Amino acid sequence: MQNYANPTHFLRLVRVLLPVTAGLTTGLLAVGLYLALFVAPADYQQGETVRIMYLHVPSAWMAMFVYLVMTSAAIGTLVFRHPLADVAQKAAAPLGAAFTFLCLTTGSLWGKPEWGTWWVWDARLTSVLVLFLIYLGIIALWQVIEDPGKAARLVAIFTLVGAVNVPIIKFSVDWWHTLHQPASVFRMGGPTIAASMLWPLLIMAVGFTTLFLTLHMLAMRNEILRRRLRRLSMLAADGAAPLGVVAEPAE
Amino acid sequence: MSQKPQAEKRQAAIQTRRSPLAALLVRDLRIGRRIGGAVSMGVVFFLCLVTVTPFAVGPDQALLARIGPAILWIAALLATLLGLDRLFQADAEDGSLDLFLMSETPLELIVVVKCLGHWLLTGLPLVAASPIFGLMLGLEPAALARVTASLLAGTPALTLLGAVGAALTVSLRRGGLLLAVLILPLSVPVLIFGVAAAGDPVVGFKTPFLILCGLTLAAVALTPFAAAAALRHAGD
């Protein structure tokens, strides 16, 4: 384990894993898309629009899963001071925001034909929106603080504060919703879901997960390189020859 | 500034014997009183919001009374945010924060006391003014009492949450907007239960008010650790 603290070892690991996850992702998404678009039946109520579910639900799951990943990375940063945890945190945030955005837009595109409006202030929708805002805050914090080490620690603290808050927000928003019982009468998700719809959904979900893992590894690799570059150009700015650069193994 | 060497010196001597936290509170209140700053800004901002809403909603008294608590709560939330970014920043810039870090007093307590000072300067005047503003919005006496009580119970939580944002943005010179962006999503629960306690006739007062108090207590218990941790790590 200690080995992977060393970025070079991690980069080597990435080189081994990357083809596997990338291949897996392509396969899963291809099969998933085929099943979702051509095999799965249209819903007897919703018609073709139900096919949006195969994007919407996996991205909703990913929105939460990525936050979970970031929370663990934040603990890694603050408690174990693992250098790779910083990198993992930073690389995950934009991906999480992208999946949340996808959940919001696909949901919105689903909502227009279903409810006749692009947006309602429904409990689940608003919780996701708040989660999206938290992601944006995290990204902004990353961008604004110069020193990567300091940024990592501060963002980790905020991520944990957010992690404590997200369940509270969810609970309050649900409570708020029951309080107001808005006019729109709809329920997301039926009680049961036919197997013919479940399989495409699960395959898409696994595909999204491997997609995230692949992109996360790539983004972490970028971040490691970015830090290396930063260090070297700092050395160069000091007028010293960046000797380390020759010693670093090429990718 | 007035020249009263005798009185001042005596006062200073008294202050020396004070506990660190009491001294900090006195200092912050004194600075707030002399400079003005965020204090008055909060209340006047509050007033602006209350003034402008009737123009937006139209002179429908019933409607105004219905969304009155919501307006007061949003105004309180926003007024708290104004100027909060300087809570620790001023201390960081002039080097006081270094000395806080080097004192024996735990930083967590220092954070709590600074929040208390800020709340006394901005939150409390706001709570005190809310019945008047509520009256302007045409709230019933019962509703007035509920709004005031809910603001009294809830605004400390807003300040404490804001303090986390202030600590996170302490090294950024224009952290105001970022602070708001970080903190607004987190303040959703306080807002929901605050407004509910203040004005919802269906649920009644007690349940949301108790939850609101619970949220504030949780904020008192947890946020100082987050803010102190952020302040410790921000020093570079």
Add this chain to the structure above:
Amino acid sequence: MSQKPQAEKRQAAIQTRRSPLAALLVRDLRIGRRIGGAVSMGVVFFLCLVTVTPFAVGPDQALLARIGPAILWIAALLATLLGLDRLFQADAEDGSLDLFLMSETPLELIVVVKCLGHWLLTGLPLVAASPIFGLMLGLEPAALARVTASLLAGTPALTLLGAVGAALTVSLRRGGLLLAVLILPLSVPVLIFGVAAAGDPVVGFKTPFLILCGLTLAAVALTPFAAAAALRHAGD
């Protein structure tokens, strides 16, 4: 920040040939971008406010649509005020203001350019984003256009008025109080006509909008002199 010595040096050389005012604008935009977040921060802040309001007011689409213009305008006011008190204070503290005073460029123009920078960083993104957020609040297309137009016409006035307050903050030790007490009430007319132009179906769009434009023009014509005068006396 990326390290590109070559590019940077070339850029710096170009900047030397720039006019003082252009250089000032570039400087302020650059600082704004690096600190306190990118252009997008204002938009995100806006999004936060729009998200938070329904929790207070309730998810009633019709009501939200009705007070939508007010929400957008209040968000604009707040975004303008957040951090505006530091507009000249930061320059005064680090000594830049002394150098502004000693340059050949009239201080009035410097004030205008600093306000322009601030507006470009906070006001403009907000105006640009307002249609989307209006959509979320359920505004009609016609109302969307009105809100956007009124914000475009009115937010510069808010910034300029705030700048006078910011200049007073620098020159008077108790400036914070004055900023609030003088400037916020002055911004109430802007707010009222803005909201009226944005959403009042009775008055119509034209009259309040023209008044709003008049207010902005008056602000452009007058406030720089007031702010510059305050700054000149700040050097003590």
Add this chain to the structure above:
Amino acid sequence: MQIEASALSVERGGRVIFAGLGFGLRAGEALLVKGPNGAGKSTLLRALAGLLPLASGDIRITPATEARLDHDDFGSIRSKIMNVIDFKGLERDSGEKPGSTFSPPALAELCHYIGHADALKPALTLAENLAFYAALLGGGEIAAALARLGLAGIADLPAAYLSAGQKRRAALARLVAVARPIWLLDEPLTALDTMSQTIVGELMREHLEMGGLIVAATHAPLPIAARDLVLGRPL
């Protein structure tokens, strides 16, 4: 070129800091303002820079007949000086004399003022900071200025990353980047290491040789020939 100040007095926070102060300074001369802490050295410099109002007194700039000002760098400035013949402070008590023109910017535009604050924006790189001041104060070559003060290697670091002495040097680089005939320096050697102190000494000597004027406040000895002006306020 010549500065003549007479009967200057300045009030700050309701107290008279000094009164009846006068001095004259010719092209190529330096004046060292000395005195204990709180004597009013910085106050005097700020008043000369036009940053503080004079309670009374006159500051007069006259172009010297034999001026060495035909040096290249000061070329554009010379023409400007021709217009600045008479600069009067606010004469609060005595009422304004008819015909006296009050134009503080005019004197200020001839001066460089290096105060206690370095006027650097932490978010900008050193080069960006200096380039901005060059543009604001009237153009100049910033690369050479940075090199002269030994900052070329760190020109692309944000100013927030600099040490105290590096920041001070960045402020002093303004003197080189923009040519102005009068230098008002408030404790210029603060935080500088010995090498930089030597460099700044050289800069000052060169400036004097070119016909510039220097008024400097400092507690440390400066490596230039200068007349002393001792301010006496005890505390």
Add this chain to the structure above:
Amino acid sequence: MQIEASALSVERGGRVIFAGLGFGLRAGEALLVKGPNGAGKSTLLRALAGLLPLASGDIRITPATEARLDHDDFGSIRSKIMNVIDFKGLERDSGEKPGSTFSPPALAELCHYIGHADALKPALTLAENLAFYAALLGGGEIAAALARLGLAGIADLPAAYLSAGQKRRAALARLVAVARPIWLLDEPLTALDTMSQTIVGELMREHLEMGGLIVAATHAPLPIAARDLVLGRPL
């Protein structure tokens, strides 16, 4: 009492400022940190004060057996030192050794740190400022401290009204008002007039005689006997 620092290294903004630095200091000894601008003097002092994290290295405080610490002023502190035996920095790269305790406040509480910023609130008077720090840092007699630094006459002025040297003296008055055994002084003589420089020199000598320790960074010579630690970063 004794400080032993070994293999210190500090990173700031992603750059290694110094590495492998070590020194030892006994009761009554002073260490003068020297080096060109940007060498890392201030960084070292901040790291010792616990204000910057160590990238690696150890700072160890041991109570001296023959300690002269039984001086009155240090009475309460002595007992505290007994608990502070071992202070370790974060050892990121090498992994933490078992049993090492990380407690930065412990060392910090023994130190006075006078940095570049004076930590004065402009709105408060000098006496109020100092009284607050006395309360915060553990009590003391502020009137005597103000008198010692020649500030008694202006104790009731708001700090905003003070000159640079007066502000600096107000910061240094903390050293007298609150007794702490270790003084970390970053360019303590900046902006001071000659008389105040003498006074501060005396303070430092007295502190050393009482068994205190001093680590000072400065470009000017200090009027105390001290060992030198020269930091070598070229820029």
Add this chain to the structure above:
Amino acid sequence: MNLAAPHSGFVIAAYAIAFVVIAAMVIGTLADYRSLKKSLERIAARARHIGDARS
């Protein structure tokens, strides 16, 4: 998938947006990687240059 169905436009739009977002993530990371590699190589070349000059 029945393209003639009443709301198929929304389905297509959803899949198109998903495609765009995912493609943006992938292309963004890869482009970032490429530019970082390039900068690293440039700086390495400069280091070698300096090293040569010194020896």
